[in-house]
Amino acid sequence: MRILLHPGFHKTGTSSLQRGATAQFDTLAPRLQLMLTPDLIEAARVARHYSERLTQTDLDRFSAEFRRAVADRDSSDRRPLLISSEVLSGHLPGLRGVKTYAAAPILARSAVEVLQRYYGPEAQITVWFTTRNPETWLRSLYWQNLRAQRLTEEFEPFRDRMAPAADHAHIIEEARRCLGAKAEVETARIEDIGPDPLGPLGEALRRLGVATDNLAALPQHNTQPENAAHDFLTLNRSALGDEALAEAKRKVLRRYRRAEQSDS
16 A cells, blocks of 8 residues: 655645645545545644644654544555645744744654554555745745734845755755655655646656546645735734734735636
């Protein structure tokens, strides 16, 4: 049995993969088992806590919650299993004091150990990280941080401060070291996947040996609207209260989405 564990990174096509898989679930179901963030709510919550505090207690809780989620599956089902949730690497860097993906390799090892115990030694487990050009990724990270909290920093100092989070290669090497022979660790640059009409979903399916026929091309999801970062920065620097600020941000997003729909 093949298992592909895709724990991010954030802002590397994860939303496109997960929404695409959900939208085409009926077509995929005979070929593939899926576990996405809604199937991992408690494990994802504890993974975020672990990335904040890096305590053994939180890691043990993550292992227990991930084990409960996996136990809902039939261990005798031999269809390939795709597990995709960027939250399995913890918080988005920049939130809740998290500055890097230091938690990701340890969380991946814990998840792999759970999968090995449940599916047995015959399971072929691969941990697959999607990555992105560091500068482009940092710009996307900046936009997401502006959207999620009251960040008032210009991009340049934010980029300098958060640059270690963009060193995905270092985290991937740490994952290889942590996992050893427990699982293969593979990567794909989202820029290289771009021409594929199925995007990162197509790449994931190929790595699992799953046929891609009769699947519709995927639209991009969670893309950054042009000028949205400037709009959010202006709002974050305003005197609006927290509730009014949140509503103003929602209005900005709705405006951009309407504009996108009218252009399509």
